[in-house]
Amino acid sequence: xxxxxxxxxxxxxxxxxxxxxxxxxxxxxxxxxxxxxxxxxxxxxxxxxxxxxxxxxxxxxxxxxxxxxxxxxxxxxxxxxxxxxxxxxxxxxxxxxxxxxxxxxxxxxxxxxxxxxxxxxxxxxxxxxxxxxxxxxxxxxxxxxxxxxxxxxxxxxxxxxxxxxxxxxxxxxxxxxxxxxxxxxxxxxxxxxxxxxxxxxxxxxxxxxxxxxxxxxxxxxxxxxxxxxxxxxxxxxxxxxxxxxxxxxxxxxxxxxxxxxxxxxxxxxxxxxxxxxxxxxxxxxxxxxxxxxxxxx
Amino acid sequence: xxxxxxxxxxxxxxxxxxxxxxxxxxxxxxxxxxxxxxxxxxxxxxxxxxxxxxxxxxxxxxxxxxxxxxxxxxxxxxxxxxxxxxxxxxxxxxxxxxxxxxxxxxxxxxxxxxxxxxxxxxxxxxxxxxxxxxxxxxxxxxxxxxxxxxxxxxxxxxxxxxxxxxxxxxxxxxxxxxxxxxxxxxxxxxxxxxxxxxxxxxxxxxxxxxxxxxxxxxxxxxxxxxxxxxxxxxxxxxxxxxxxxxxxxxxxxxxxxxxxxxxxxxxxxxxxxxxxxxxxxxxxxxxxxxxxxxxxxxxxxxxxxxxx
Numbered sequence: 001x002x003x004x005x006x007x008x009x010x011x012x013x014x015x016x017x018x019x020x021x022x023x024x025x026x027x028x029x030x031x032x033x034x035x036x037x038x039x040x041x042x043x044x045x046x047x048x049x050x051x052x053x054x055x056x057x058x059x060x061x062x063x064x065x066x067x068x069x070x071x072x073x074x075x076x077x078x079x080x081x082x083x084x085x086x087x088x089x090x091x092x093x094x095x096x097x098x099x100x101x102x103x104x105x106x107x108x109x110x111x112x113x114x115x116x117x118x119x120x121x122x123x124x125x126x127x128x129x130x131x132x133x134x135x136x137x138x139x140x141x142x143x144x145x146x147x148x149x150x151x152x153x154x155x156x157x158x159x160x161x162x163x164x165x166x167x168x169x170x171x172x173x174x175x176x177x178x179x180x181x182x183x184x185x186x187x188x189x190x191x192x193x194x195x196x197x198x199x200x201x202x203x204x205x206x207x208x209x210x211x212x213x214x215x216x217x218x219x220x221x222x223x224x225x226x227x228x229x230x231x232x233x234x235x236x237x238x239x240x241x242x243x244x245x246x247x248x249x250x251x252x253x254x255x256x257x258x259x260x261x262x263x264x265x266x267x268x269x270x271x272x273x274x275x276x277x278x279x280x281x282x283x284x285x286x287x288x289x290x291x292x293x294x295x296x297x
Numbered sequence: 298x299x300x301x302x303x304x305x306x307x308x309x310x311x312x313x314x315x316x317x318x319x320x321x322x323x324x325x326x327x328x329x330x331x332x333x334x335x336x337x338x339x340x341x342x343x344x345x346x347x348x349x350x351x352x353x354x355x356x357x358x359x360x361x362x363x364x365x366x367x368x369x370x371x372x373x374x375x376x377x378x379x380x381x382x383x384x385x386x387x388x389x390x391x392x393x394x395x396x397x398x399x400x401x402x403x404x405x406x407x408x409x410x411x412x413x414x415x416x417x418x419x420x421x422x423x424x425x426x427x428x429x430x431x432x433x434x435x436x437x438x439x440x441x442x443x444x445x446x447x448x449x450x451x452x453x454x455x456x457x458x459x460x461x462x463x464x465x466x467x468x469x470x471x472x473x474x475x476x477x478x479x480x481x482x483x484x485x486x487x488x489x490x491x492x493x494x495x496x497x498x499x500x501x502x503x504x505x506x507x508x509x510x511x512x513x514x515x516x517x518x519x520x521x522x523x524x525x526x527x528x529x530x531x532x533x534x535x536x537x538x539x540x541x542x543x544x545x546x547x548x549x550x551x552x553x554x555x556x557x558x559x560x561x562x563x564x565x566x567x568x569x570x571x572x573x574x575x576x577x578x579x580x581x582x583x584x585x586x587x588x589x590x591x592x593x594x595x596x597x598x599x600x601x602x603x604x605x
Contacts (some may be wrong), residue, residue: 024337030512042418045425045480047450050441054445063449102336107593110333117326125330132531134593135542138562139585141342142569142578143348146356160505166340169333193319198329204342227433233574235373260443267436277430285387 048246056264063260075265084251084262085269092243092270093230095161096225102219103215107172113204114173114189115180126177140167141234148235155237164231175220179213180206193244210263219281223274244270303363323353338539348586351579366574370579381581383556388540390471391478404486405527408494409516410498423487429481432483438548442466445549470550470558477545484536486531489504493527526599533596540589561585 051065054223058068079085114122144163145154153159183206191205209215229245237240242250248270251263316592344522354363407426411419426489429437444450445465452462452466465473497520505515521528543562546552552559559567569578 031413031415035415038407038410038414038418038422042422042425045429048444048480049425049428051443051450052440054362063443063446065450069538106332106336109329112329113326114330119323119326121327121346130597131593132337134537134589134596136537136542136585136589138541138543139582139589140344140348142565142575142582143344146345146351146575147344162336163340166336169336173333223431229434245433247434248439250549252439267439271436273430274431274433275428278341280425292332
């Protein structure tokens with residue numbers, strides 16, 4: 001999904017729940033009803049996910065939700081080859097890996113002056129960054145396509161990578177700046193007195209102290225790019241360069257009527273990295289991903 | 298570390314001996330922003346400038362040679378084009394239906410209800426709602442296609458409880474894509490509201506309870522007013538996100554049947570690439586960009602930069 005445009009207040013201390021007062025242990029009907037409503041909602045949420053898992057290990061191809069008569073891994077076997085899985089996944093990894101690296105490095109560099117120095121351009125610059133986080137990237141894709149045609153960057157992996165990086169950059173800078181603001185300046189001044197220059201201070205003092213922040217930005221940027229469909233769909237043409245997001249789509253169109261099992265198997269393989277990364281991220285932040293903190297306005 | 302010259306990058310107002318003039322110092326300090334500025338200028342500002350220019354030309358995919366300036370023709374054409382107006386209407390339905398009403402209300406409801414639920418239920422809801430959010434867009438589209446398909450899970454479910462079935466993707470595609478976007482996007486609002494509701498001061502709630510306010514009154518008179526800023530910023534953000542949804546709809550319906558689920562991004566894509574009308578497509582992109590920019594400005598005003 002598109003990168004969300006607000007920084008999680010991850011470095012802010014989470015609110016500790018107040019001590020639980022002794023409570024009468026009696027089943028309240030209100031609570032039961034609430035639990036039931038929530039369970040009903042989660043059933044609706046689970047069904048599509050469950051269908052994907054079941055379809056991937058079932059030998060019957062249908063959209064109907066049904067328990068497989070027998071477990072089979074044929075679908076996984078069928079999709080685990082170079083053309084269907086390995087190459088698109090590798091392409092995704094290259095595009096998103098390099099894209100994320102570019103975004104993270106440039107946003108760390110960019111965030112430092114924004115976080116540390118006051119100047120007349122700082123405020124307009126920050127507003128521009130914030131403004132860009134809100135722009136619908138979808139709308140930019142057609143001019144980007146025309147531009148890429150003119151400078152011969154269409155169907156170029158490096159070109160697509162750089163565009164992905166640039167489109168994730170405003171959010172990356174904004175997040176990184178907020179994390180950096182949480183690092184006390186005192187420690188930096190000590191390093192400066194010892195004679196360290198800006199890059200040394202940034203690398204040896206600031207970055208180690210904001211490592212969780214860097215991890216959050218990295219994982220978040222990567223997840224956003226991994227799922228991105230429209231950008232590579234427009235900018236890349238050769239089948240051998242397509243990332244998994246586009247190849248799963250072409251797979252979907254080409255095998256529309258028959259291969260639900262294989263499609264589900266591939267969808268699972270393709271989704272697994274981001275799901276795992278998200279779980280890592282949620283752990284890192286101690287459960288509930290505190291996006292909202294910075295949204296209080 | 299070997300440099301003996303005093304570091305020019307002091308953080309305070311102190312100026313060391315031999316420090317460069319203020320203007321030079323500002324430039325030096327700004328130097329690390331350079332890679333980001335270049336990337337943003339080339340890949341975002343550049344295309345936006347191009348967008349403004351192309352929108353006033355009749356550029357076609359077949360080559361730039363025949364491109365000429367046509368003024369506001371693309372825009373007058375758009376506003377006389379029934380398909381364009383249809384897609385504006387569908388975009389409005391999609392944004393209001395799936396974001397403003399769907400994601401926002403469901404997210405708020407889940408956040409408020411989860412506060413009162415037992416822990417396993419809370420973890421379950423949290424897990425599945427976020428899972429739908431983390432899945433790649435095309436996978437979500439595929440799952441939703443399967444769910445709403447004629448012989449899909451939704452119809453099985455309706456059949457099981459004795460309700461009439463529908464070929465959802467055919468009879469009411471815009472509703473299907475709206476619900477799909479609610480399924481996929483609610484996690485964001487849920488997380489925003491969970492954090493906001495957690496921050497509502499307990500004393501306020503207890504005081505209200507003392508004064509005899511029931512759960513509804515506490516929600517309506519205490520919780521909602523306190524989290525109002527979060528609601529507003531959340532609305533802005535999900536509006537912006539929903540405005541540019543492409544992959545989900547394209548995977549599910551490709552804007553069809555006919556043009557019954559053809560929102561602006563899909564219409565733009567079809568004009569530019571299927572009808573080869575880059576100029577026209579760009580004009581539509583510009584409309585989308587301007588709408589997005591307006592929301593973005595409102596969002597910034599709501600957020601305010603807290604320091605300086």
